[in-house]
Amino acid sequence: MHDLMGCRRRTALTAMAGATSFLSGRSGARRAVAQPFDPAASNAGHYRFRVGEIAATVLSDGLIGGPPRVYAIDAPEDELRNALRDAFLPTDHLTLNLNTLLIETGGRRILLEAGAGQTMGLNGSRLFANLAAIGLTPADIDAVVISHMHPDHVGNLRAADGGRAFPRATIFAPRADWAFFVSGQPDLSYMPVPDDFRRRFAAAIKRSVEPVAAGVELYEGGAEILPGLATIAAPGHTPGMAAFLVHSGADQLLLTTDLAYHPVVNLDRPWRPGPDRDPGAALVARRSLFDRAAADRMPVLGFHYPFPGLGRLRKTDAGYAWVPAAWQFRLSETQTGQATR
Numbered sequence: 504m505h506d507l508m509g510c511r512r513r514t515a516l517t518a519m520a521g522a523t524s525f526l527s528g529r530s531g532a533r534r535a536v537a538q539p540f541d542p543a544a545s546n547a548g549h550y551r552f553r554v555g556e557i558a559a560t561v562l563s564d565g566l567i568g569g570p571p572r573v574y575a576i577d578a579p580e581d582e583l584r585n586a587l588r589d590a591f592l593p594t595d596h597l598t599l600n601l602n603t604l605l606i607e608t609g610g611r612r613i614l615l616e617a618g619a620g621q622t623m624g625l626n627g628s629r630l631f632a633n634l635a636a637i638g639l640t641p642a643d644i645d646a647v648v649i650s651h652m653h654p655d656h657v658g659n660l661r662a663a664d665g666g667r668a669f670p671r672a673t674i675f676a677p678r679a680d681w682a683f684f685v686s687g688q689p690d691l692s693y694m695p696v697p698d699d700f701r702r703r704f705a706a707a708i709k710r711s712v713e714p715v716a717a718g719v720e721l722y723e724g725g726a727e728i729l730p731g732l733a734t735i736a737a738p739g740h741t742p743g744m745a746a747f748l749v750h751s752g753a754d755q756l757l758l759t760t761d762l763a764y765h766p767v768v769n770l771d772r773p774w775r776p777g778p779d780r781d782p783g784a785a786l787v788a789r790r791s792l793f794d795r796a797a798a799d800r801m802p803v804l805g806f807h808y809p810f811p812g813l814g815r816l817r818k819t820d821a822g823y824a825w826v827p828a829a830w831q832f833r834l835s836e837t838q839t840g841q842a843t844r
């Protein structure tokens with residue numbers, strides 16, 4: 504027991520050291536630098552597909568990231584390094600995507616997750632350029648449904664002028680998370696990051712949701728937000744986190760929200776995300792939904808997985824394997840039963 508605790512303390516300190524340099528910009532080469540959006544030097548940040556009758560478009564809000572240890576808190580040091588190296592990823596920084604999903608159904612446009620904006624680094628906020636790229640403005644969004652209150656999921660709710668970024672949208676947020684992060688003074692001492700990071704993290708949440716607080720619709724995990732969009736209680740990462748199920752006829756898509764951060768460390772390997780508040784509950788939710796996805800061969804969207812974040816989970820002897828979906832050039836290719844199931 505003492506050994507385990509000692510080991511935990513060491514890994515947390517290692518993660519903190521990395522997070523400190525990430526936040527302060529002292530790490531030099533890895534420091535995020537805001538680049539003006541240049542369409543001529545960019546690939547597409549949107550990806551269209553269908554779930555039955557529902558039109559779906561992944562809209563990237565850009566990238567965040569940090570020390571790999573933060574996202575794989577219980578990984579043995581050498582195994583973590585080898586897993587990253589085997590995946591041809593840097594060993595000192597793990598990049599996470601921000602894959603928000605727009606669904607269009609019943610004459611309404613619903614955005615699943617608001618994205619980070621620049622609450623967690625300067626490489627967020629691309630959602631608005633990607634909305635424009637498909638001919639939409641924030642005023643075209645009827646609802647924004649948030650899985651949990653972390654800044655990378657709510658950051659874009661606040662416009663630069665302090666107003667509502669999505670002026671017409673009804674905002675749906677999980678009730679238990681609102682109580683913990685917004686109404687309360689959250690104790691974030693469980694997060695393997697420096698105090699300064701925790702303070703800014705907590706402040707970014709309150710600041711982001713302040714313009715929408717008056718009209719927010721709080722939901723319980725399990726609620727059907729509208730026909731074709733169900734929430735699934737998946738607490739553990741945060742008190743009220745939900746996963747999402749988009750469904751139409753026999754077709755469905757499971758959004759695993761933050762049950763996992765990156766397939767290489769949380770799916771292909773069983774390591775635990777450091778920011779999980781209740782690791783036991785998070786593990787139960789993760790296993791339950793991942794097992795269901797694997798058994799039913801469900802299409803899955805991971806909010807933080809490499810863009811566009813679509814694929815499937817296969818059960819293996821050791822856990823799971825992430826199998827990214829092939830890029831589809833025509834919507835009709837994803838509409839046939841054979842292709843989606």
Ligand SMILES: [Zn+2]
Binds near residue numbers: 761806807
């Ligand atoms: Zn997240």
